[in-house]
Amino acid sequence: MTFIKSWEDFEKAAEKLYLANPMKVRYTMKYRHVDGALVLKFTDDAVCLQYRTEVQQDMKKIDRFMTNLMRHMVSSDK
Amino acid sequence: MVVLENSAFLTALTLMYQKARLQGSVRVTLKRYDGRKKPIPRVEPSNKEEPEYSCIFRATLGSKKISTIVTADLLSEFQTNFSSTIRSNMDGLKKQKKSKGKRKSKAMATQ
Numbered sequence: 301m302t303f304i305k306s307w308e309d310f311e312k313a314a315e316k317l318y319l320a321n322p323m324k325v326r327y328t329m330k331y332r333h334v335d336g337a338l339v340l341k342f343t344d345d346a347v348c349l350q351y352r353t354e355v356q357q358d359m360k361k362i363d364r365f366m367t368n369l370m371r372h373m374v375s376s377d378k
Numbered sequence: 379m380v381v382l383e384n385s386a387f388l389t390a391l392t393l394m395y396q397k398a399r400l401q402g403s404v405r406v407t408l409k410r411y412d413g414r415k416k417p418i419p420r421v422e423p424s425n426k427e428e429p430e431y432s433c434i435f436r437a438t439l440g441s442k443k444i445s446t447i448v449t450a451d452l453l454s455e456f457q458t459n460f461s462s463t464i465r466s467n468m469d470g471l472k473k474q475k476k477s478k479g480k481r482k483s484k485a486m487a488t489q
Contacts, residue, residue: 326409
């Protein structure tokens with residue numbers, strides 16, 4: 301599976317995937333200090349979205365995205 | 379899989395990140411959780427209650443696994459603590475050079 305190059309594309313695709321089936325998707329982030337790299341993965345076991353970054357500034361966007369995602373997950377609407 | 383309290387999870391996660399400084403990688407997974415502990419029955423009962431959603435966080439380093447369930451009322455507190463935990467521990471990422479961005483925006487402007 302290839303990595304999505306732009307963060308905006310990843311975010312949009314992830315949102316779409318989540319809304320299609322909120323109970324099925326999972327979001328994983330893998331951090332390797334040795335490589336200084338962070339790999340994000342968003343999947344529903346059929347579609348897999350991946351994004352890789354080595355840049356500190358991306359943390360801000362990722363943080364915002366995660367906050368958003370958590371809020372959506374605990375809210376009662378489908 | 380060890381299910382921990384929210385604050386204990388973050389403490390354990392910090393330890394994992396410190397351990398992974400030398401080798402290995404820490405994986406954190408986030409998923410929606412509806413409180414179900416049994417498999418989905420083949421015939422769903424008709425008097426189904428609306429499930430109460432929460433999030434489940436899992437973290438692994440090598441073969442060590444921890445997890446926590448975050449309920450809606452504790453979410454904002456957890457979210458603040460979680461983001462400060464990952465921000466302070468994921469400090470091996472590179473700082474982007476400012477000049478590169480400037481040049482890019484200039485190039486965009488001339489187009």
